[in-house]
Amino acid sequence: MKREQVEGRGGWYCVHSQVGKEALALRHLQQQTFEAFLPLLARTRRHARRTDTVLAPLFPSYLFVHLDPQRQAWRSVNGTIGVVRLLSSGERPLRVPPGVVEALLAASDRRGLLQAERLERLQVDDDVRILVGPFADHLARVVRLEPAGRVRVLLEFLGGRVPVTLPLNAVRKSA
Template identity: 35%
Template sequence: MPDTIRSGWFVAQLRPHGLAQARVHLKRQGFETFSPVLLHQSQALSSKRNEERPLFPGYLFVNFDPNQSGWSSINSTRGVSRLVLNDPRRPRPLPDELIRALQNRCDPEKAYDDLAVGDRVRLVTGPFAELVTKIESLPSAERVGVLIDLMGREVRSSLPRAHVVKVTE
């Protein structure tokens, strides 16, 4: 019995600075797109501001059904360089769980809803990467307060939420 190919998310490689253009033209053609972003706090002189930065610069996720005609037009869409496919005759979508996780993690409205005071988290970057600790506070939508054990002494620290991952046991 042949594998049934279903609608799903695929990766499109973009032309340089082609994200906005690709989004507009793909939407016009009826394709749903997703470009995961993370909020990055930049500090210019005396002010702080949040900037959105692409999680995968140069790439865009596009949702389509490979059983329907017309999806190959994505390759000739303005801003798009090409679809990244293992087999153009039988495209395989990315796992739904991966896209759902990215959407939940990168949507400012949904991001980090799974974190609460007392949760165990692993630091994923910086000098204490891989250290497991507990959340002490959630001071803002972008920050997590943790206690770090340094030579037998607990030190409070505030980190960007993107720098921690919840530990599930």
């Protein structure tokens, strides 16, 4: 399936993969005709006086699958090679909030590699909205841009300010 074919139907769901088997799970989900996405980062690796660049998952042990639970046999995702399980609540899979995976797709090339120039340019003191995780939809202020595509923010929480470090694509400039 092409990305354009899945728009408007279903949604994106999070798949927990076996450790280090994200690409294997991706390949087998795609062989079952599921639209799947594994966001990647280019990381520098140093070993024995050598330095090279490798592609590594943005979220180790997790990837995304697009499906319509009303029309597709979504339980087959759990039996896919490389997959531990589809994240769910009871008997229903948990949908990723709209816009999160789409933002990652927009900032990625065809391989799933995040392209820094496609991400919003953030600056210190920018107000941002957190897109994922337990603080999704909370507002925060950027205090530092860190290497490897991460950002340090101050989150207004329980009457105080809590410092949190997040992937750059986990926040979006607030309007």
